[in-house]
Amino acid sequence: MLKRLFCFFLVLLAAATAVSGQARGEDRLKVGLVLGGGGAKGAAHVGVLKAIEEAGIPVDFIAGTSIGAIVGGLYCCGYRSADIEQLFLGQEWATLLSDRNDEHRGEAIKTVDGVTYVFGYPVHGQQRQEDSHPRSLLDSLTGRRDSISFDELSIPFRCVAVDVKTQSEVVLGSGRLPVAMRASMAIPGAFKPVRMGEWLLVDGGVLNNLPVDVVKAMGADIVIAVDLTQNKHKTRNFSLKEVLGIGGTLDWLVSRPDWKRYNENCKAADIYINPRLDFSAADFKVECIREMIAAGKEEGGRKLKRWKGGKVKR
Secondary structure: OHHHHHHHHHHHHHHHHHHHHHHHHOOOEOOOOOEEEHHHHHHHHHHHHHHHHHHOOOEEEEEOOHHHHHOOOOHHHHOOOHHHHHHHHOHHHHHHHHHOOHHOOOOOOOEOOOEEEEEOOEEEOOOOOOOOHOOHHHHHHHHHOOOHHHHHHHOOOOOOEEEEEEEEEEEOOOOEHHHHHHHHOOOOOOOOEEEOOOEEEEEHHOOOOOOOOHHHHHOOOEEEEOOOOOOOOOOOOOOOHHHOHHHHHHHHHHHHHHHHHHHHHHHHHOOEEEEEOOOOOOOOOHHHHHHHHHHHHHHHHHHHHHOOOEEEOO
8 A cells, every 4th residue: 555655656746847847948849840942842841741740750830931931831730741742742833832813713814903814823913912912722721811920820930031122031920821921932033022011022042041040030949951952062142133133043043142041051950851852943743743752751761860859869
């Protein structure tokens, strides 16, 4: 009887110690996940997410740029890797990433509020303000059309864009989630800039393609960064004016002009994942997507072996 009472006392003591430790902030380290830009190569993010889920690693914060903002934003809304994989394989990305208005997708030509649509795609008209943005597939997927704080999502989220007018980085942590995600993906020359308040926003990869610094500012103690950048030896300095000019976008994506900050962010990651991806940013073919998902999972699984008991094995 005394032995049972003694065991019961030890259990209570252990539970009280655990609660006391949590009250003093002696909790596990917070994990931040960073998803970089890279167009179709973002399929590799899905593979890494699969590896993270299989390893049972908790994710407390996510910061993303461009395609990383799309994948990260959906994940923060509660989608898992299998759900996002089906979106990639479903080949709906033209709708997902564009300004397509689903209400007019069945009509050959439709003009509404001065904007002309061809099968739902805007081809002529004034730049729309944020408050007149049409309902799109991205709105439906996020389920959040109203302005919110991105800290209210199942996982707190930030995405990076660039304001054309001030030529400066904008870290989006509130507002209309699908609009913010689309702004981060608005590749100059490929998608229209997105207006949010006083900002006219384009792809965040112009200035910060791997926002490790952003997720650290959110409170992450440990950072897992997924970098889609390839051919890193090809570097040269560009001005923002060059990037926004004809042909500048492709040179920018290849040569990464924000090299100093990019290198600093790579080094600041505790677990740096850089899958080998012999594909272009436009390779959305199903067979390519499958290969990139597999590459992300393989490299992610290999690098995540450093994760031991809630910490990173140095």
